Amino acid sequence: MERPHLKLPPWAKSLSARLLVLTVSFVMLAEIFVFAPSVARFRIDWLKAHLDSGYLAALALEATPDQMIPDDLEKELLSNAGIEAVILRREDRKLLLQRDDMPAKVDKDVNVTDFSIPMALMEGLSTLSQTGDRMLRVVGMPSMAPDFEIEILVHEESLTEAMRNFGWRVFGLSLMISFFTAGLVYFALNRLMVRPMRTLTRDMIRFRENPQDKSSVITPGLRDDEIGVARQELAIMQQDLQAMLNQRRRLAALGTAATKISHDLRNALATSMLMTEQLAKSEDDEVRAVVPRLLSSMERAVYISEQTLSFARETPPPRDLARFTLIELIEEIRDQILLQKSEPLLDGAVGENPDGKMPCTARIEIDLPDNVMLEADYDMLFRAFSNLIRNPLEAGADLVSITHSITNGLEELGESDEPRSFIEVSISDNGPGLPEKAIKNLFVPFAGSGRVGGTGLGLAIARELISTHHGDLRLVATGPDGAVFLVKLPFIA
Missing domain, CATH: 1.10.287 (Helix Hairpins)
Known part of the structure; x- marks a missing residue:
C-alpha cells in the first residue's frame, strides 16, 4: 500500500505560528494581572490630586481678609480644580466653596484614608464599568496639609472617563510590550528550536522517501x-x-x-x-x-x-498445531542424533556406524517431566531443538544436559489476558563454549556461526521458530566449560 506523501505544514499551522500566538497570549494574560491594580491605583491618585486641588482653592478663600471672594472667581477656582464643592475644616471654623447655591445631592461617599487592596480593586472596577454619572463626596487629607481634613464633591463621570483613557493607554502599552517580548522570544526559540525541528522533520521526510x-x-x-x-x-x-x-x-x-x-x-x-x-x-x-x-x-x-x-x-510458515508432550519430542531428537552414522549428517551429529566399529561416545541426558503437554507445531520445535542439541556435539562436546523449571500462571501470552504457564528448558554442554565473534552475532544470520563452514542460520532459525510459538531463546552463559541456552515455551497446565 502506497503511503501518503508528507509535507511540512504551512506557516499558519506551524510551530512558529503557534509559538507566536502563545507568547502574545501569555504576555497579555500577565498584563491582565497588572492592569487591575494599575487602574485601582490610578483612581486613588486621581482622587487625591483633586483633594489637593480643592485644598488650593480653599486657601485662596482663606487668604482674603473677610474670607469672601466674588462668585465668578469662586466658580473659576472650582472649575479649574475639577470639583463641584470643597469644605476645609479647621479647628475653629469651616470654609466652604461651591459652584451652585443649592448643594448637590451626594450619591456615594469615598474615604481615601480608609485604603485596602481588595477594596481598591473592587472600587476601581466598579468605577471603570460605571455607565451613569454619580456625585462622589471624597473625604481625605491633602498631601500639602496632612493635619487637616477636607471634603470635595466631584462627578464620577470625569473619573470614569479618565480611568478609561488610562486603561486604553495601559492596554496599548501592554500590547506593544507583548508583541515586542513575543517577537524576541519567538525569534530566539525559532532559531534555537523550531528551525532545527523543521530541518530535522524535513530530513526525516527525505529519508522516508528513499x-x-x-x-x-x-x-x-x-x-x-x-x-x-x-x-x-x-x-x-x-x-x-x-x-x-x-x-x-x-x-x-x-x-x-x-x-x-x-x-x-x-x-x-x-x-x-x-x-x-x-x-x-x-x-x-x-x-x-x-x-x-x-x-x-x-x-x-x-x-x-x-x-x-x-x-x-x-513471514514464518503457518503452524500445524498438535498436542504432544515435551519429553517425547526431546527423546525422539536424542534417539535420532545418537543413531546417526559416525560421519556428520546434516549439521554433523555424532553416532554409531551400522557395523558397530565406531560406537557413539556422546551422551544426551534428559531431565524433563512426562506430563508437560505442548500445543505447537511438532516439526518446527523438532527442528529448533535439534539445532540446539546438535551444535555443541559438533563443536566437540560429549555431554549435553537438558533440565527444566516451571513458572505457573505468572505471565500472559501475546495479546490474550489469560495467564499461562511456562516451562524453561536449559540446554547445557561441556564443550569449548562459543567464540567471541559468535557471541556478538549470535542470532544474526550468516554471521553467528561458531564453527568453520557453518552458515550461521541454525540459531537464527531456532529463535524464529520458538518465537513463533510465543516463546523465547537466549544464551545464559558460555565459557571454556561449555555453554548454556534457555528455551522458554508456554504449555498446557
Whole structure:
C-alpha cells in the first residue's frame, strides 16, 4: 500500500505560528494581572490630586481678609480644580466653596484614608464599568496639609472617563510590550528550536522517501543539547536501518536464488539417488561403503538449501498445531542424533556406524517431566531443538544436559489476558563454549556461526521458530566449560 506523501505544514499551522500566538497570549494574560491594580491605583491618585486641588482653592478663600471672594472667581477656582464643592475644616471654623447655591445631592461617599487592596480593586472596577454619572463626596487629607481634613464633591463621570483613557493607554502599552517580548522570544526559540525541528522533520521526510539513499542520512552537526543528541541518535538509527534494509534485500535475492537452486538441486539429486541405489547393489564392499556417505552429502545439500530458503521468507510458515508432550519430542531428537552414522549428517551429529566399529561416545541426558503437554507445531520445535542439541556435539562436546523449571500462571501470552504457564528448558554442554565473534552475532544470520563452514542460520532459525510459538531463546552463559541456552515455551497446565 502506497503511503501518503508528507509535507511540512504551512506557516499558519506551524510551530512558529503557534509559538507566536502563545507568547502574545501569555504576555497579555500577565498584563491582565497588572492592569487591575494599575487602574485601582490610578483612581486613588486621581482622587487625591483633586483633594489637593480643592485644598488650593480653599486657601485662596482663606487668604482674603473677610474670607469672601466674588462668585465668578469662586466658580473659576472650582472649575479649574475639577470639583463641584470643597469644605476645609479647621479647628475653629469651616470654609466652604461651591459652584451652585443649592448643594448637590451626594450619591456615594469615598474615604481615601480608609485604603485596602481588595477594596481598591473592587472600587476601581466598579468605577471603570460605571455607565451613569454619580456625585462622589471624597473625604481625605491633602498631601500639602496632612493635619487637616477636607471634603470635595466631584462627578464620577470625569473619573470614569479618565480611568478609561488610562486603561486604553495601559492596554496599548501592554500590547506593544507583548508583541515586542513575543517577537524576541519567538525569534530566539525559532532559531534555537523550531528551525532545527523543521530541518530535522524535513530530513526525516527525505529519508522516508528513499531510505536506501546514503545521502539522505541526517548529518548530526555540532550541537550538544537535546536536539543535537536527537540528530545524532537519529543518524545512527538511519544508518542501522539502511544496513538492515540492505541485508533484507540481499536475503530476498538469496531467497529467490535459493528457490531456483533448490528446484534444480532436487532434480539433480533425484538422478544421483537413482545412481546411488544402483551402486548399493554392487558386490564390491568398498563401493557399498561409499553409498551412505553419498546419500549423506546429498541430504545435507538439500537441507542447507531448504534452510536458507526458509529463513529468507518474510513471514514464518503457518503452524500445524498438535498436542504432544515435551519429553517425547526431546527423546525422539536424542534417539535420532545418537543413531546417526559416525560421519556428520546434516549439521554433523555424532553416532554409531551400522557395523558397530565406531560406537557413539556422546551422551544426551534428559531431565524433563512426562506430563508437560505442548500445543505447537511438532516439526518446527523438532527442528529448533535439534539445532540446539546438535551444535555443541559438533563443536566437540560429549555431554549435553537438558533440565527444566516451571513458572505457573505468572505471565500472559501475546495479546490474550489469560495467564499461562511456562516451562524453561536449559540446554547445557561441556564443550569449548562459543567464540567471541559468535557471541556478538549470535542470532544474526550468516554471521553467528561458531564453527568453520557453518552458515550461521541454525540459531537464527531456532529463535524464529520458538518465537513463533510465543516463546523465547537466549544464551545464559558460555565459557571454556561449555555453554548454556534457555528455551522458554508456554504449555498446557
